[in-house]
Amino acid sequence: MKPAGQRHKDEFAKDPAQALEQLMDAFGAIVLRTAFFYTGDSHLAEDISQEVFLRAYRKWTAFRGDSAVKTWLTTITVNVCRDKMGVRMFTEQPTEPAKLDLGRTISVEEQALERLKKSEVLQHVLRLPLPYQEALYLYYYADLSTREIAEATNTPEGTVRNRLHRAREMLAREMGKEGDFHDGSGA
Template identity: 75%
Template sequence: MKPAGLSSKESFSKDPAQALEQLMEAFGTVVLRTAYFYTKDRHLAEDISQEVFLRAYRNWTSFRGDSAVKTWLTTIGVNVCRDKMGVRMYDEKPTDPVKLEHGPSFNVEDEALRRLEKSEVLQHVLRLPIAFQEALYLYYYLELSTREIAEATASPEGTVRNRLHRAREALARAMNEEETKHDGYGS
């Protein structure tokens, strides 16, 4: 089944330069936020976004369009993030983004990221293993299907479904423990 609408390669120019502009306009924010999700570093995320679009530009003519453009870009993004982060992203606990230093510049996107970082649910998500974080992010935030996540992460679809299930359970447990802890203090 071919993807439709903006998801289809046919909805973009055949010329790689024009397609690049269209891709950046349509998916620039998604790629940047995905890179930020993995790196927790704004500047590194910007570098990774540039690399993703550079790779998309180089490979545009060879991209057959078998998957949605968003899935293809996400696959490139996940691979670039994994390359840049190396083994470290699976070995270390994620940095608490609330504690990250923010530069003196201020813009709307930075403010949106700061608000997102302060979310209570996100704080619980960031305590989960990276494979669970990745599955939740790609499924709920980017709204990729389990098949698309499997493609983007080079994992079997059953593994993706398992990670989503286990992540939801772990998240529910953590949030219930937090609620119980707060109820105990109020008594």
């Protein structure tokens, strides 16, 4: 069964300019959210999103369609984020939400990103080591399969499954320590 939202190249226009518009409509939000997840900076995430779609435009005719378009764009996004962030990606990420600039109008995208940033579960996820954060984000938020995550991150699929398993265990322990994780028994 193909996950929801997985579309293939033949569902898009052959002309790169037309395909770009379709790609941005279909996947703009997930590319922006993924870039924000990696960077923690809404402005940098917007810059990365633009670069991702520019690369997609340039490579559209060379893209063979061996993977779903969403997987291909996620791969580009992950690579651009890693390029931009470099060493900073592997340092501990702050868990405190950034202060909003109250003197300006906030777009719908910025509001959505701010809600994501403030998410209680995400705060626990951000305390995990980066490889586990990445696996959880791409699996649960980006809705990629373990095979697609392996492709997007250039990691063996077994490693991705292992990271997901360990990340779930660590997250359950972390949330259990603070009394936030309920077993569903009503107790």
